[in-house]
Amino acid sequence: MKKKKLGTLILSALLLIGVLAGCGNSADGGNKSAAGSLDAIKKRGKLIVGVFSDKPPFGFTDEKGNYIGFDNDLAKRFAKDLLGDESKVEFVPVEPASRIPYLQSDKVDLILANMTVTDARKEQVDFTNPTMKVATQVLVSDKSGIKTLDDLKGKKIIVTKGTTADIYLTEHRKDVELIKYDKNTESLQALKDGRGDGYAQDNFILISWAKDNPGFHLIDEKLEKEAPIAPAVKKGNTELRDWVNKELQTLGKEHYLIELYNKYVKDALGADTDPYEVITEDGKI
Template sequence: MKFNLRPAAVALLGVLSLTPALANADQATFPAGSTMERLSKASTLRIGVKFDQPLFGLRDLSGKPIGFDIDIAKLIASKLGVSANKITWVETSSSNREPFLEQNKVDFIVATYAINDQRKKVIDMAGPYIVGGQDMIVKKGNPLNIKGPDDLAGHKACVISGSEGQSALAKKYAQTQIVPFDVISKCVEALKNGSVDAVVTTNFILAGLVSRDPNNLQLVNNLFTREPWGVGMPKSENDFCHFVSDVLTEADKDGTYGKMYDATLKTYVGGDGKLPALDQCP
């Protein structure tokens, strides 16, 4: 399924924000009754994001959300013809993302959201727009010599409640003492004060945390899962899934995706800045 998408001009902001500013797209037109028509005509577009994820979703000093997930969300909004001032940013956590979609609290979610079969039972997901994996951070110098998940046996590892990290440890590394929190910032504080011995989550998130505090945190750099991130949406909105896939594909072809990736992520996580192969929509 293909949609005729009008190009949105993209300009990179200054070095401090590292966030592309998407110009307002011309008013797009969509098939009557489609999800895209409904979203484009709504008084506001409600997008679920995180505000505690360095590189992906944070608030800057003025309170505006910034990061790679924010850029992806703005790109989709611009292709719907929705201007930035019509976006309502809704803070989400790993544990409430599916409920927010099921309860119609958001229109879609871009929030470090891993694609998996369990989630696809209750929501739809487009993507992946990036692929990473679970890793760990420890105190600078790695005093406990934790080199991988097997070394967590008998140690306390902090995870985000409802996250891929929590699931991976529970399934394969059961001797780990898992300590769940609702937000990653609490895990980092627990690591610093010695309440836990490691923090487990996606390597991209961890790289962002280390970039903000390199004197106290250290990345183990040993991936033990594959984790594709996608855009979450309510179940059975397959037309919107195809639309988002087309937006991502077009952005990769015209260089928009690469510019966004280079401006926000490349310095910290490397990579070639190319869009991964997309999953098929329902």
């Protein structure tokens, strides 16, 4: 009887070990059906992408509510090449501060929302190769008298929460008062209403907005040196990251990013801007 019980206990232990081993494979990425994996995306039949809905020319919606713009069109192309149909993409609107949490909680497979690559963000997500490069500047009213970054001392500067401008000014400019909003549109409206002396953001966004809103100009000096912008995946999702990198190489041969630049960005930045000063075709910077 004792031998029978001992055999039963040993068998139960072996079964438990097998179950735990299987769980371990899922946790460390061994499970190909893990959220965000290529297998899971294909079984689901759609690519879920976090994008901006209010940040032209990169991510915004038209009068019918369709998601368009540089990043959003790129997401459609990813869906077409991965799943055979550009409509097999689900757009999830994000704000700058929610981009990383949405990846970490598996609400999205991929972020295509004009995210600048920084060392701090690299610790939380995995970036693919870049699609463009950008600098952070400050937009001010022509009547403000502000001409240099030194002139910002003691001023009220508007930022959108979670942006590189927000992070940089919070850490390095204790001499300015930051006014923070969740949305880019809220920040721009606050600047227009005079609720702040300037708005710090990616220069592409500011240049585009200033063209349609006379009376504002960029301070020539940049807050930080030029940095790459890239799609991002959940930390450890090397499978999707590597697929995007190969896809960017393929699209580079077609000059697809330049096509998107000409469609959405060229008019915003002006015809005299060299697109290769902005775009990183082939994922190379």
